[in-house]
Amino acid sequence: MSGDSVVFSFFLIFAGASILATLSLYFRQPILIAYILLGGILGPYGFAWVGDTALLEDVSHIGIMFLLFLIGLDMQPTHLLSMLRKGSWVAIASSFIFATTGYACAWLFGFSHIDSLIIGGATMFSSTIIGIKLLPTTVLHHKQTGELVVGLLLLQDLIAIVLLITVTASSDTSRGPGAIAYSLVALPILVAASLAFVRWVILPLIARFDRFHEYIFLLAIGWCLACAETANVAGLSAEIGAFIGGVSLASSPISQYIAINLKPIRDFFLVLFFFSIGAGFNTQLVADIWLPALLMSGMVMIIKPAVFGWLVKPLCRQQNTRWEVGFRLGQTSEFSILLATLAFSTELISESAAMLIQATAIVTFIASSYLVVWFFKSPIAIKDHLRHD
Numbered sequence: 001m002s003g004d005s006v007v008f009s010f011f012l013i014f015a016g017a018s019i020l021a022t023l024s025l026y027f028r029q030p031i032l033i034a035y036i037l038l039g040g041i042l043g044p045y046g047f048a049w050v051g052d053t054a055l056l057e058d059v060s061h062i063g064i065m066f067l068l069f070l071i072g073l074d075m076q077p078t079h080l081l082s083m084l085r086k087g088s089w090v091a092i093a094s095s096f097i098f099a100t101t102g103y104a105c106a107w108l109f110g111f112s113h114i115d116s117l118i119i120g121g122a123t124m125f126s127s128t129i130i131g132i133k134l135l136p137t138t139v140l141h142h143k144q145t146g147e148l149v150v151g152l153l154l155l156q157d158l159i160a161i162v163l164l165i166t167v168t169a170s171s172d173t174s175r176g177p178g179a180i181a182y183s184l185v186a187l188p189i190l191v192a193a194s195l196a197f198v199r200w201v202i203l204p205l206i207a208r209f210d211r212f213h214e215y216i217f218l219l220a221i222g223w224c225l226a227c228a229e230t231a232n233v234a235g236l237s238a239e240i241g242a243f244i245g246g247v248s249l250a251s252s253p254i255s256q257y258i259a260i261n262l263k264p265i266r267d268f269f270l271v272l273f274f275f276s277i278g279a280g281f282n283t284q285l286v287a288d289i290w291l292p293a294l295l296m297s298g299m300v301m302i303i304k305p306a307v308f309g310w311l312v313k314p315l316c317r318q319q320n321t322r323w324e325v326g327f328r329l330g331q332t333s334e335f336s337i338l339l340a341t342l343a344f345s346t347e348l349i350s351e352s353a354a355m356l357i358q359a360t361a362i363v364t365f366i367a368s369s370y371l372v373v374w375f376f377k378s379p380i381a382i383k384d385h386l387r388h389d
Helices: 006-026 031-042 053-073 077-108 113-122 128-133 137-142 144-170 176-209 213-233 238-249 255-279 283-311 319-328 334-345 351-375
Strands: none
Touching: 006 031, 006 053, 006 255, 031 255, 031 351, 053 128, 053 144, 053 213, 053 238, 053 255, 053 334, 077 113, 077 144, 077 283, 113 334, 113 351, 128 144, 128 334, 128 351, 144 238, 144 319, 144 334, 176 213, 176 238, 213 238, 213 255, 255 334, 283 319, 283 351, 319 351, 334 351
16 A cells, blocks of 8 residues: 555554554653654654655644644633632743743754744743643642642643633734734634623523433534634634634533533644654754754753642642652643644744754653653552552
């Protein structure tokens, strides 16, 4: 079968991912590392067995839409307001420190002002996927560690949404310098329209046909993609629209049912997303970025635990808990990769800057995961007494 066949490409991706995922679990690594590595092996800079990476990348962005849709489903308005009151200053202060430090490091390595701004912005966020995956269920729902980690991750997600809006609007040359203002106006209109549509159309339909699970499943997918496309037409990104769609449904009594049933679809498309990241990693630039990537990774993994441990002190008296929160958040994020991909695709930053962000994310994913599974409770902890689910 031809290497250009989508079916053959899917066979290579998912068969290879299952093999590398097995090895990742043996070595106590998050499985997404396997997907990125597989993309590097099978993509155009590896053996080039998967040819149509552009198509796969387009398809993979659906995974990011579903990821943001599910994040939105977890943001019930009352819970979100409570988190904003408790930890917004921690999220804002830490983001400013990380962005400033990242900008300074990139500037010292000779990157342009715009490249340095995006690199600094990419260092602000910690990985929602790794943070949640490496938290035992008991810690996630019933312990202060879980409350702080999840709360800070969700607040960072909100900041990431604002940054993605800014980057999307800045790259839109068709509307000129007013693009950012246009997006800021379009955002609340889209939110209000989504909330109204959910209240007067979606929820009555769910209440009438909730016995038909397949219908609820289709309605949720249709709503997610409708919001994504509407946001795209309005000058926002499709990912932001999906997030708004999730938030608008968060107060529904059926939101968690929808979230549970959409997770397999999200995971399917996320495999393709992280594969496309690995496939798009230009190994020819490694010689130019390896030193900045290692130094940036070291900076992230030293500064983030220290800063979070210091900032959450008023919220948590136990020193061990503060350090644990810091180390669990001591990496960059899938949002960092998404930001780099978006900024490079719109020619806002150079390829070297995008590769630096992606390389830093990969290194910090691996190193941070090792620290967490070695020293803290985790479903895949190395020590038996720390292994909890």
